Every structure is written in structure tokens, then in C-alpha cells.
Amino acid sequence: MKTHFDTIVIGGGPGGLAAAYRLAEQQSVLVVENDLWGGTCPNRGCDPKKMLYSAVEAIDHQHTLQSSGLVGTSYINWPQLMAFKRQYTTQIPDGTLNGLQSAGIRTVTGTAHFIADHHLRVGETDYTADHFIIATGQTPTLPAIEGRDLLQTSNQFLDLDHLPAKIAFIGAGYIAIELANIAATAGAEVHIIQHNKRILRDFPEAMTTELITSLQNKGVQFHFETTVTKVYETTKGLVLNNAGGFTLTVDAAFAALGRHANIDELNLPAADIATGHHGIQVDEHLVSSNPRVYAIGDVVDRPQPKLTPVAGFEGRYVANQLLQTNSDPIAYPLIPHTVYASPQISQAGVSVQTAQENPDQYRLNQQTTTNWYTFNRIKEPNAIVTTIFDRQTNQLVGAAAYTTIAEELINYLTPLIKNHTTAAELTDTIYNYPSPASDLKYYY
Incomplete structure (x- = not known):
């Protein structure tokens, strides 16, 4: 069995796939994935989220036209909407894997960790390569509080069989706002708990203030300047509280405090790969502190938005670096980004x-x-x-x-x-x- 490759890509999401397909035109390539082939976006991220959002858009449009000739409104049947989402997502892992194999790219399912600067172990097998590309993305962050294991994340929300009647989201960034909007439109009582008075801090405050009012009109309840310090379970549901007197009982609570680089199992010190607070540190060519190792996508400590098209752009850029068709520092194009709320x-x-x-x-x-x-x-x-x-x-x-x-x-x-x-x-x-x-x- 072949165990040495020109390039090993760790992560079978959009960034890793973009690099692998380009490199496979001229190199031997291995892609390692320890979860769902295709990565977060198509399996449990932007794609399934927007499929649920499609029903929200339709209902929002119906409501605005109620006094302008449209009579009657629809409602969301959550199990049917989830079935619509799943008919898409269930095809992603096998479809991704088959596509890679059809292109002559070797694949391994398992958790990778470095044992030397050019040496990777997956399960019981050791692999070596001239170069590595780390594209492992991010994973949801849970708060360091008592009862944190009772909290769910966006991963679970986007695959709920039934929508809980009363939901809380801890945090007020992209994930919280978008999922809260979906849940409220689908009929749940929704609470957003935020430690300060701002939502979506990267967007214009005048617009986010208007969005708060719009979501409140949908029934979303905001609890600003509130920090949850404890979660526990009772016969009535999950209780979220703090020492300041805040108490809220819900059927389900979701941590939406952002995501952090998925690097814990890679054993990066063994390969002399430096990290920062937000992921792997890279230079202007996306090379890590180990010259054999590149990093792309959400796992990188960089200021650009953590978006799927950015990961794909970086994957193609690194592939061209390795194929020596481009030696320029990376130059990012304009990056538009959107919060899919109402x-x-x-x-x-x-x-x-x-x-x-x-x-x-x-x-x-x-x-x-x-x-x-x-x-x-x-x-x-x-x-x-x-x-x-x-x-x-x-x-x-x-x-x-x-x-x-x-x-x-x-x-x-x-x-x-x-x-x-x-x-x-x-x-x-x-x-x-x-x-x-x-x-x-x-x-x-």
C-alpha cells in the first residue's frame, strides 16, 4: 500500500477539496477526513441552514403582502422541512468521497496526527509527504460553565427531528441570529442571551439595531448584558441562570459563541507548527512555521471572514504555489458576506x-x-x-x-x-x- 505522497491534505471540506483536485492533475495526493466528507458547509453549515431559510423567506414574503392582494399564509411543518434538508445533506459524504476517488485521489477516513515534521499517522498507518495542507476547519465553542454538556450547538439544531417549543441561544453572532430567526418563524418561543448590547459586531450598528426590532416583532426575546454561568436540568426543562438573578427555563439551549480552530488532535507541536489564538499562524503564502506545511480555510489565524468561498480560494492558491504556477503572496479579492436573517x-x-x-x-x-x-x-x-x-x-x-x-x-x-x-x-x-x-x- 502506498504511504508516501507528494501532498497530503488533512480535511475533506471545501478548502481541502479545492486544493486536492487542482494538485491531483500533476501530483499524488492523499486526503484524510475524520468526520463527514464534504466538510461543515454542505453537511451541517451554510447549505442546510439556507435550505431551512428558504421556508422562512417564503413566509416573510407572504406576511408582507397580506394587505396587498395576497390572502392566507402558510406555516412551517418542521419534520417536512427537515426531510427537505436531509434529502440534500445525506448525499454529500458519499458523493464527495466518490468524486475524489474518481479523480484518482487517495482517501483515508480517520483522525490524523503528526509524529514528525513530514510524518503523519492515521489509525495504525503512517504516511509521509513532501508537503501537507491542513484544512480541518473549525468546531463550535462551548462556554466554560457548569452544565456545559447540556448545551447543544448549531450541529444539532440543523438536524432536529422536532423543533422544541422554547429555545435559548447563548450568543448573538451569525449563528445565533440566523438560527433564532428560523426557529421563531417556525413557531418556537426564542430567547437570545448576549453578554453586551450588540449583535453582529462586524456589521453596521444602525442596521443591526433595526434587525433587533424586526426579530422582536417576530417574538424573539433578547436578554442583553446577561452572562449564563450555570445550566442544569429539571423536570420542567433546562434552567439557565447566573448569580445576578437571571433564570430562564427552556426545552433546549444552544451555544452560539462562535467556533474555534479544529486542531486539538493534530499534535501540531510534533511538526513544529505554531498557532495563535484563532488558529494556525501562516505567512503571506499560507505557509506555517513548518515550511512543509500549509494551512487554509477556517483553521487559519487571519482577519478575513471565515467563509466557504474564502477556503476554496485559499485551496486553489496553495495548490498553484505547490505546482509552481504562482509564487506571489496571496491577495484576497473583495469578500462579500451576508447574515441570512429577516x-x-x-x-x-x-x-x-x-x-x-x-x-x-x-x-x-x-x-x-x-x-x-x-x-x-x-x-x-x-x-x-x-x-x-x-x-x-x-x-x-x-x-x-x-x-x-x-x-x-x-x-x-x-x-x-x-x-x-x-x-x-x-x-x-x-x-x-x-x-x-x-x-x-x-x-x-
Whole structure:
């Protein structure tokens, strides 16, 4: 059995797969995965989450049109919605594995750990390679409190057979907000417990404040400046409390405090691989402190958003480094990102906060677009779009949107930022009318 490879990829998710397929065109490649082939995103992350969100979008749209000609509303049948999700996710692991094997890529299922700088052990078998790519992603973080083992995570929420009647989420980031919105729309009583007064700290505060109100109108209850220090079980359910007098009894509680690098079992010290607070430390070529070892995706300690397309971008970049078709330091493109709530919040480029902190450099154009035709047609209750311009060049450099079509808008605005598109060029471009794209010139 072959045990030496040109490159061994640890992690069979989007980043590792992108690297493996590119490398396999010219190298011998082994991919090691100890959980679900395909990684977090398609199995228990962004893909299944958005499938559940599809029902939320439909119901939200129905509610907004109730006084505008649409009569009657639907409701979410949770078991049927979960069956819809599972018909997709159950195909992912085998489909991923079959795809790799069909491409001539060797695969091993098991937990990998280093025993030397070029030496990896999986189960009872030792493997060596000229280079390694660590793409093990992240895993949910549980708080260090009494009763933490009673808490569930997004992994369990996205595969619930039945939706609990009363739910709490500890945390107010992406995961908490998106899953709380799904649960509330599906009929659960939902509580969000946050240690301070902010949600989604990376997004414009004016928009996140509006989102809090929108979620409250759905029945979501926020408990700000509250820290849970103990969880215990009673005959009435799970009790969450603290020494300050906070007590909440729920049917299920989910930790949504972010995720941390999935590196605990890799034995990185044996390979002289340095780590930071947020994962593996790398240089501008994504090389770790061990020159044989690269790291990509969510396992990397870097400022870029932890998103699936970013992992894939890094996987392709490292593959090209190893194949010597690119020797330049990594240069990230614009990275749009969206919170899939009701409504959505999206942003790309220079952030609103950065622009506000540097008024001599940037000009903000914030518009309430609720009454524009595009938004009035879908009875958008409150739409806000902010565009950011460089004062010296007058070029569009950033954008943020708070609307049910924010994802679509930011995908239109991102290439305008990237390509330095001017207002005159937009005026001379014909889009389908009327559509969100035909409005683009009005954001300048």
C-alpha cells in the first residue's frame, strides 16, 4: 500500500477539496477526513441552514403582502422541512468521497496526527509527504460553565427531528441570529442571551439595531448584558441562570459563541507548527512555521471572514504555489458576506465603521430605499442601503444593505467596487427593467 505522497491534505471540506483536485492533475495526493466528507458547509453549515431559510423567506414574503392582494399564509411543518434538508445533506459524504476517488485521489477516513515534521499517522498507518495542507476547519465553542454538556450547538439544531417549543441561544453572532430567526418563524418561543448590547459586531450598528426590532416583532426575546454561568436540568426543562438573578427555563439551549480552530488532535507541536489564538499562524503564502506545511480555510489565524468561498480560494492558491504556477503572496479579492436573517444584512469592501472613523477619506451615502419601486413592489417594510466612496477618486469602495434582497444587491455592488465602475458607465449599461440591477446607478 502506498504511504508516501507528494501532498497530503488533512480535511475533506471545501478548502481541502479545492486544493486536492487542482494538485491531483500533476501530483499524488492523499486526503484524510475524520468526520463527514464534504466538510461543515454542505453537511451541517451554510447549505442546510439556507435550505431551512428558504421556508422562512417564503413566509416573510407572504406576511408582507397580506394587505396587498395576497390572502392566507402558510406555516412551517418542521419534520417536512427537515426531510427537505436531509434529502440534500445525506448525499454529500458519499458523493464527495466518490468524486475524489474518481479523480484518482487517495482517501483515508480517520483522525490524523503528526509524529514528525513530514510524518503523519492515521489509525495504525503512517504516511509521509513532501508537503501537507491542513484544512480541518473549525468546531463550535462551548462556554466554560457548569452544565456545559447540556448545551447543544448549531450541529444539532440543523438536524432536529422536532423543533422544541422554547429555545435559548447563548450568543448573538451569525449563528445565533440566523438560527433564532428560523426557529421563531417556525413557531418556537426564542430567547437570545448576549453578554453586551450588540449583535453582529462586524456589521453596521444602525442596521443591526433595526434587525433587533424586526426579530422582536417576530417574538424573539433578547436578554442583553446577561452572562449564563450555570445550566442544569429539571423536570420542567433546562434552567439557565447566573448569580445576578437571571433564570430562564427552556426545552433546549444552544451555544452560539462562535467556533474555534479544529486542531486539538493534530499534535501540531510534533511538526513544529505554531498557532495563535484563532488558529494556525501562516505567512503571506499560507505557509506555517513548518515550511512543509500549509494551512487554509477556517483553521487559519487571519482577519478575513471565515467563509466557504474564502477556503476554496485559499485551496486553489496553495495548490498553484505547490505546482509552481504562482509564487506571489496571496491577495484576497473583495469578500462579500451576508447574515441570512429577516431581513438580511450584507456588506462588501470598506466597512461603514471604517468610513465613519475616517471622514476625511470616505464619503457615505446612506439611503432609505423602502419607497423605491423595487422595494415597494415586494412591500419591503424597511430597506436601507449605504454606499461608501473614496473622497479623492470618487470611486465606490464599499457598500452595506439592510433588506430582504441584500444578498442580491451586494452581489451586484461587489463587481462595481472591484472594477471601479463609474456612475456614467452605469448609466450607459442596460439591465433588465424593472429590477434591483436597474437601480444600481441611484446608489451613486
